[in-house]
Each structure stands twice: as structure tokens, then as C-alpha cells.
Amino acid sequence: MDILPILSTLRRHKITAWLLILEIALTCAIVCNAVFLISQRLERMRIPSGVAEHELVQIQLANIGNRPDAAARAETDLAALRQIPGVQQAALTNQLPLSSGGSWNSGVKLEPQQQLDTANVVQYMGQNLLPTLGTRLIAGREFRPDEFVDYADAVAALQSGNMKGLPQTLVITQALAERLWPGRSALGRPLYFGQGIPFRVIGVIANLARPNMLEKGAEYSTVWPIRLNLTQGASYLIRCAPQDREQILKAALAKLKQLDPRRVVLEKRTWDEARYEFFQSDRAMASILVGVCVALLIVTALGATRSNILHYFQTENFLLATVGIGLGMVLSFGINLFLMTHYELPRLPAIYFPVGALLLWLIGQLAVLGPALRAAAVPPVVATRSV
């Protein structure tokens, strides 16, 4: 088909042509960035938790008033929970991966005299935590019972400066080991916390995600041999078969209530529920973005269908779309730069440009296909009658 006559006619309908170009450019720019944002959210939601996801149940209780015997009670509670038929493991923990609420974090150093922290890590604590979470050990060993220290004793040791009362060993994630000692084994190496207090790495686990603040390194986790109880804000964590979770949650609550009725339940949920809640805003944002993309593409396609100027359909649309897409690419890059500076987003991968262009060309062509076919179906006699 001859393009020159189309170009010369388009030049006479400059405004209409430019409006369509502008619309395609804006759509292209917004959709490219929106799809990229969606992919970022989906990626975030795929972070491996490292735990036995569908087998965990959490119960958080709070005492009424101060309880001097809290540590002894914790052991009684745990023993009773393990008696419940179907319970595979029971633990106390200060936090759970990928769940809202607070988190315990610390800077870590590779040298005792180092000024700035090498990384910010999350600190998981609690008796019997690793077997209950179901993390996968890939090097070294897990904690021995004699390595555990009571949290209250550890705090007292820290405040009095007597470092003997502190735990000596740590288990860390593979991602953290790779960050601290790339390409080398982490086993036996020291890590420094606070004013150069050393702790030795005795085990490496495959994955264990942070509770939140994922931007500080989603898998930078450490596990400490520290015993907790309810007064320190700890929760009971129970592992059981997926189909038993609801029933075990009920049985465990009844058991804990029976052991000490003077406690208030603050939280009772499966880990899956906690995770679902944690990613709620990401899911909402992703669906809003999908909705806007679809709406934009429909509006643009309908616009292209209706504002056919010359009835040259396919070629005309292709020409306008090409200019629009060219402009749109520049605009997408601009929007991406804006998002990078204001929302800490990475650069838009180059693949988005050709794929985006192809998509818009396709939609443009499909949009005018209907009217084009209808026009082509008009018999020449009818078409020439009015001339």
C-alpha cells in the first residue's frame, strides 16, 4: 500500500492524528510502568519463607499483672502442648517470618573494632524454634540444649557487662552467609554485635525470611539459642499436619486456658493467615494496577476504533501507533526515572520496551480490524453512490 497519500492526508488532520498519538504514548508509558510495578509486587510475594508454611499455628497470650514464675510456666505450657495428639513440635518465638507486627533487628559487624555495620539482620529467638519452623539445615548443626540461655539472664549479663551470661553461638541463613563471607564457608566464623561482642556461627539454614522491613535484606536472618516466655512478648508456635491446624488450634487454646485461666489471648492464627494478611496491600496494589492497565488499553483501543480519520484503517493505525509508541517509550523511561528516585524502584528492564510496543501495535490493529472489515464489505456500488 502506498504510504505517501496517507501521510499527506494525515498532515491535513494534524490535531486528530496527534491526539491519537498522544493517547497511545501515554497508555504505553503508564502500562509499561504499571506492568513493571505488578511484577515487582508479585516477586515480593514469592519470597521464600523457609518454613513449613502450611503446618504452623501461632498463639499469643498475655499475662494479667506481673508473673515472676513466667519462665517455669513456659516450660509447663510447652510440655502440655506437646501432649496434644497431632502436635509434632512446639516452640516459643519472638516473631514469625512475613507477618505484621514488630521485629527484633540489629546491626552486625565482621570485625570487633568496625565503625559501621556490615548488614542489618533480624534476630529470631525461642526454645525449639528451628525444628518447629521446619527450616532446612544445609551446613553445620542446630543448637544443643545446653547452649540455651534465658532471655532475662542474657539481658542482665548485657547490662552488667558480664559477657559470660550471653549465648555463644548462632545459626544464620545462606543468604546472610553469602553476604558476609562470599564464596566461603561461614561455619566457625565470628560475628560481632554491639560493642564488638563475638558470636560463633555453628549452622547455616537454606532460607528464613524476615518478619518485615524486607528492603533491608529479605533473608538476612539470625537465630539465637535464647529461651523466652510470655512476658517478653513471645508466642507459642505449634507444628502439625495441614489438615489438623484448626482442630489443634482449638485444643491448644483449651489446654492453655486450663493451665492458667488468667491470661488474655492476643493472637490465634495459622501462619498462612499471617502471611495472607502481610501481603494484603501488595495484592490490593497489584489488582488495582491490573485494573487500570486493562481499562487504559480498552479506552485506547476504543478511541482508535472510533477516531479513524481516513478509513485507511490498518496502515493508518500502524503509522500513528508507531509514532505514539516511540514517544511512549521515551515517556516510560521518564516515569521510571521518577519512580526510581521517589519510590526506590529498580530500573525498567529493557525487555519491556519491545514487548510493550508489540502489544500496542497488536491492540491497535485488532481495534481497527472490525471497522476495516465492515468497510471492506460495503459493495462498490453503495460506496460510490454518494460521490
Added chain:
Amino acid sequence: MFGYYLEMALRSLRRNRMLTALMVLAIALGIGASMTTLTVLHVLSGDPLPGRSDALYRAQVDPRDSNGYEPGKEPMEQVSWTDGMNLLRAKRADRQALMTGGSVAIQPEQLALDPFYEDARFTSADFFPMFGVPFQYGHGWSSADDDSSARVAVISSELNNKLFGGGDSTGRTLRMQDIPFRIIGVLGDWRPNPHFYDLDVKNYGENEGVYLPLSTSQDLLFGHDGSNDCWGNGGGDQYHLKNAPCVWLQFWVQLDSPAKAVAYREFLVHYSQEQKNLGRFQRPPNVRLRDLMHWLDYNMVVPDDVRLQTWLALGFLLVCLVNTVGLMLAKFMRRAGELSVRRALGASRRALFGQLLIEAGVVGLTGGIGGLLLAFLGLWLVRQQPTGYAKLAHLDPAMLLVTFLLAVGASLLAGLLPAWRACQIAPALQLKSN
């Protein structure tokens, strides 16, 4: 004339229902999405204490050791117990309050109610007058109560409704953590949003149900809730933070004039220098004194997602508008013949322009009304979300006016260009070709 033009416009719009519906829908969607997100943004970035926020300041000092010191870095956001008490007792501001969050077990007298945990605020006497907290019954406590760690409590109207059926409960006893407290005040309707005085506990949402003297909460070892940031070999559980090298308290001051603010900043520098001389601080004095709105800005309290959604909606509106302008133009240009006949019969260019603008206006206004309805639907959807700010998403009169202006503006914008273009047609040329 207007009525006639309106009739003409409706007739013309009815001729191509599909196209008209498309234009109206595009504008409605664009405006609906923009209004929903703008309203959420407007509500979330509002002033929690209008009329007072100018005189309220958050004070920051930097108590850390020299480890990891970098010049120009921000000081810590909260204060330690020692610094908080020093600054509180110095009484250098018009008013000052030291506070932290907590959570306490409430044991109702009625057997029908199980014990439950309630969010609490442990603070000092000036909290109430400084933040202009309204009272339904009674009053706040005095600084003498602070000094004597009095077992007194102020409760929210919600908690008062729950426990005492909304009656005057001052003088009655409230058991918390096994300890009896005397209720001395019941708050009126007070829900500042954002939760500016302690953003670590939450950004938006309901306020605390119970307010106690900070000194009392510490004497009774009531654990604190919220951020706890330590340095050196700091650490400690939530009950033993008084002597730990940790910041976990918020310190707010009221300074009634800019001159007083300058003087108070100097006092903070002087205090930091003094503490450095004593060996408590190791870093050079590094203080901040941000007023309330700057404090909210600094903490970027409006969620990124909400800002992003607003940009997205405005972009969407722009595409919808461009689309409508294009469609309107195509529609008007197709009527070149009709318009030329009218011109030839004596209609002035102005009259044609007015007529076309009314046609565009009808589309815009209908779209605007549709957009407003969609905004109500959108805000209802936002309120169903499980976020802290969900309940705040309501259209206020200011935003209603913005919607109206946006709708009219958008429709005129969408109509002006096509109408102007259509009026430029040379009638002779058009008529000849027919």
C-alpha cells in the same frame, strides 16, 4: 437560545448512542478514579490538630556513642529515659510532655466481660492541655500526680461506653494488671489522624483507650509498646529500659512563638554540649526541632502506595480526556456539512461555538456526575480494605467541590478544542464538495 442548543446537543448525542456512552464512561472512570485517590491522599495528609500544630514541636537529641558517627546524619527520633526526664524537668518550653505506648490488661468489674488488653499511653501531665484534648467528664492529672506516681487514669469515651455504659465514671475504680486505678477523666471525641505523637505504634486509626502517668507505669513495671532503638551494648526487655542505652520515649514541646522555638533549639544544643562534657554523649551536639507537620513529612507518613495510586489515577484521567477530545473532534468534524449549512444560513461563528460547547458540556457534566458516583463507590471499596486508614476515607465538602470543578473543567477542556476546530471550517469549501 440555551434551551434550543441543549435540545440540539441531546439530539446530536442521541444519534450515536454508542459513541456518547463511550465518551461519558471514559470521563466518569477518569474522574471517579482521580477523586477516590485524591480524597484518600487529602485525608491522609491532613493536619491532625488544626490551629495547634504550628506551636507543637518534636525535640530530638543525639545521645549515641561515637561508634558509627558520620557528620550530618539525623539524630535519633526518640529520647532515652534519662534525657527525656532531664528535658521534661528543665521546663524550658511553654508546655512539654514525655510519653510512650503500652498495652494493659483491663479487668472489668462486670463478670459478663472477660479481661481484655487495651492500648495505653503512658505520659506526663501536659499531654492533655498541650494537644488540646477535650474532656467529656473530669480532667487530666497534675504534675504533682506525675511526681507521686499517682494511680490515676484517663479513659477514652469508647472505653467508657464499653465499661460504664457512657455515664460519668470519674471517681470509679478501674482494675488494670491487678492494680486499682482511680478514673479522673473521660475524653470527649478526640481522634487526631495521623497518630502523630507516636508513629511507630501506628500511623492512622483509633487512639489509645487508657492514659496513665508515665512515672506510674514505670514504677509498676508496665511494659512499653512501640519502637525501641539501642546503641552500644544496649538491649533489654520492655520492662527494664530506664538505664539502658536505648531510646523509646517521645518528647513533644509547645512553643508559642518562633522566637521561643529558636531559643529552645539553642537550649537543646546547650544541653547536648553539657551532656558531652559530662561524658554521657560522645557525639557533637546534633539536635532537631521539627514542628508537627514537618515531623509528619520527615516520617513520610502518607503511604507510598497511596501516592502512587494518585499518580496512576491522574494519568488515567489524562488518557481518558485525550481520548474524549479525540472522539469529540472526530464527531464534530464529521458534521462539517451540517455546520457549514448553518453558517451559510447566517449562524455566527460564536453561535456555533456555543452550541458545540454545550454539547461537550453535556457529555462532561454527565461524565462528572458519573465520576462522583464512582468516587463514592471507590471510597466505599477503600473502606473495606483492612488498613488503619480505611475508616477515614470519606468525601468532605472541600473534596466534593474539587470533584465538581474537576468535572466541569475536564468537560470544558474536552469540548473547547473540538468546538474551536469545528468553527474554523470554511463553509464555502464544504458546501462545494457536497
